[in-house]
Amino acid sequence: MNPKHATTDHPVLDVIAQRYSPYAYEPRGVEPAKLLSCLEAARWAASSYNEQPWRFIVARREDAKEFARMVDCLLEANQAWAKQAGVLMLTVTSRTFSRNGKPNRVCEHDVGLAVGNLCAQATALGLAVHQMAGINLTIARQTYGIPEGFDPVTAIAVGYAADPATADPALAQRDRTPRTRLPLAEIVFAGNWGKSVVL
Numbered sequence: 001m002n003p004k005h006a007t008t009d010h011p012v013l014d015v016i017a018q019r020y021s022p023y024a025y026e027p028r029g030v031e032p033a034k035l036l037s038c039l040e041a042a043r044w045a046a047s048s049y050n051e052q053p054w055r056f057i058v059a060r061r062e063d064a065k066e067f068a069r070m071v072d073c074l075l076e077a078n079q080a081w082a083k084q085a086g087v088l089m090l091t092v093t094s095r096t097f098s099r100n101g102k103p104n105r106v107c108e109h110d111v112g113l114a115v116g117n118l119c120a121q122a123t124a125l126g127l128a129v130h131q132m133a134g135i136n137l138t139i140a141r142q143t144y145g146i147p148e149g150f151d152p153v154t155a156i157a158v159g160y161a162a163d164p165a166t167a168d169p170a171l172a173q174r175d176r177t178p179r180t181r182l183p184l185a186e187i188v189f190a191g192n193w194g195k196s197v198v199l
């Protein structure tokens with residue numbers, strides 16, 4: 001089994017157990033139909049007041065010039081591996097509700113939900129997604145003319161995970177390291193903060 005496959009304490013959907021954030025990508029594009037399915041899955045996420053604060057800026061490696069502009073928005077450590085991926089995206093959020101102009105306190109939460117949907121759809125299609133906080137916000141805003149009221153949130157690499165043996169050894173090691181998580185007892189409480197729930 002892939003060492004990245006989650007060893008779960010309770011049964012979960014296959015796409016959740018299989019999903020991981022690879023560092024080694026095959027340097028090839030993603031079929032447009034698959035990419036559209038991933039974005040469609042994101043589109044159907046739930047959001048507060050159905051505001052749908054998420055926006056996606058997409059660059060496909062087939063368009064070398066556009067792809068390079070997106071790579072330039074990433075921090076160097078992420079550029080090193082993400083430039084191999086088939087697709088790079090920026091996620092952007094609207095900060096305020098269109099219905100009344102008030103601040104949307106949960107806008108980034110909703111962007112995350114949309115990306116969660118995208119990850120599940122991508123995994124089901126044999127694709128791998130690696131999200132990045134490490135972006136240059138100023139360059140991203142300037143490069144794409146992101147207007148006031150909208151903020152870049154993350155970048156996302158989407159593509160086909162490669163055999164780690166094909167990657168730089170330091171990165172390959174990360175792709176061989178099993179995924180770990182805090183136990184439920186440390187993250188799920190009942191009654192009082194820190195009091196583990198017994199189900």
Ligand SMILES: Cc1cc2nc3c(=O)[nH]c(=O)nc-3n(C[C@H](O)[C@H](O)[C@H](O)COP(=O)(O)O)c2cc1C
Nearest residue numbers: 004019020021022078130131132133134135154179
């Ligand atoms: C919002 C977010 C930001 C992240 N930023 C980066 C990043 O800038 N660079 C990176 O290499 N990995 C980044 N990651 C990947 C995480 O390190 C990874 O999801 C985590 O270690 C768990 O591994 P897994 O996704 O394989 O389960 C990010 C993940 C998320 C969700």
